[in-house]
Amino acid sequence: MANKPFLNLRETITGMEELISQRPVPHKNKHFEKPYLRDKVQAIYLWWHKPVVDRELLQSLPNLKVIANSGVGMDHLDLKLIAGFGVKMANAPHAVSNSTADTGMALLLASARRIIEVAPNVEYCEADLLGVEVTRATLGIIGMGSIGYKIALRTACLKYSVILFYFFFFPVRKEQEEQLVGATYCGKLESLLQQSDFVMVVVSLTPQTRKLIGKREMELMKPTATLINISRGAVVDQEALVSALQDGVIRAAALDVTYPEPLPRDHPLLKLKNVIITPHLGIKTEKTARMITEEAVENILAALHGLPMPNEVKL
Numbered sequence: 001m002a003n004k005p006f007l008n009l010r011e012t013i014t015g016m017e018e019l020i021s022q023r024p025v026p027h028k029n030k031h032f033e034k035p036y037l038r039d040k041v042q043a044i045y046l047w048w049h050k051p052v053v054d055r056e057l058l059q060s061l062p063n064l065k066v067i068a069n070s071g072v073g074m075d076h077l078d079l080k081l082i083a084g085f086g087v088k089m090a091n092a093p094h095a096v097s098n099s100t101a102d103t104g105m106a107l108l109l110a111s112a113r114r115i116i117e118v119a120p121n122v123e124y125c126e127a128d129l130l131g132v133e134v135t136r137a138t139l140g141i142i143g144m145g146s147i148g149y150k151i152a153l154r155t156a157c158l159k160y161s162v163i164l165f166y167f168f169f170f171p172v173r174k175e176q177e178e179q180l181v182g183a184t185y186c187g188k189l190e191s192l193l194q195q196s197d198f199v200m201v202v203v204s205l206t207p208q209t210r211k212l213i214g215k216r217e218m219e220l221m222k223p224t225a226t227l228i229n230i231s232r233g234a235v236v237d238q239e240a241l242v243s244a245l246q247d248g249v250i251r252a253a254a255l256d257v258t259y260p261e262p263l264p265r266d267h268p269l270l271k272l273k274n275v276i277i278t279p280h281l282g283i284k285t286e287k288t289a290r291m292i293t294e295e296a297v298e299n300i301l302a303a304l305h306g307l308p309m310p311n312e313v314k315l
């Protein structure tokens with residue numbers, strides 16, 4: 001019962017099936033194979049990146065006013081193209097921050113204590129299964145948006161020394177937030193990589209952040225360091241990562257994101273013991289799904305009523 005309103009909302013906004021017409025409209029988007037009244041559609045709620053928003057779709061919806069994204073990352077969208085059609089765009093940075101930060105911390109702890117590697121082994125722990133300590137470790141967070149901040153908050157009880165590096169997407173320092181979480185701003189990515197025991201990647205994927213962490217950056221990291229990526233797979237150079245993990249350049253990696261998603265079954269990353277890969281779990285909790293929907297509805301209603309949208313993405 002508790003799920004019902006949420007599902008109804010989602011179907012009402014995304015579900016073009018609800019807008020029945022007798023005119024079948026073929027479209028390469030699965031969501032649009034069913035008949036619907038194109039000229040009635042004023043808003044789209046993108047649920048886990050679907051439907052694909054391309055020129056063909058935008059051209060087919062003459063009254064579309066707003067698109068609300070169900071997450072914070074928007075690398076799957078051509079924002080210029082959307083703006084060119086006069087359509088407003090919103091995302092959901094607040095709703096996603098806690099659950100994504102939890103995913104990052106879960107990966108960090110699981111990797112530090114080799115939980116996934118040893119879990120199937122119910123024999124008593126052998127000396128060679130030693131992990132690394134997280135208390136008083138140095139955590140480098142690359143990207144201090146809403147998720148980076150929540151990660152820093154979570155580390156306070158572990159007495160981490162948190163160092164931060166902002167990337168292009170968040171060029172403005174948030175000194176008050178830094179103070180609140182006791183984080184030290186690090187002016188150079190190189191020095192963050194050199195100092196950190198755990199490096200957490202939380203930046204958006206943009207042309208500037210694609211392969212931000214490559215061979216050179218991994219070589220700057222400590223051989224005992226762990227790389228955790230909860231942003232987008234393409235921010236890390238995966239080929240360089242495979243070599244770095246095979247050659248002991250870094251200790252381990254924990255990835256919630258890869259490219260492609262999912263990885264082909266024979267991908268070398270899936271064969272390495274010092275890697276944890278989860279299937280882009282980031283925001284996937286029931287509560288977050290509801291909150292994202294609420295945030296999307298708020299934005300959509302604001303746009304349709306000509307009010308300022310709380311999370312408008314401005315180009």
Ligand SMILES: O=C(O)C(=O)CO
Pocket residue numbers: 070071072073074096100230231280281282283
């Ligand atoms: O919010 C997003 O875009 C995410 O992918 C979180 O995992």
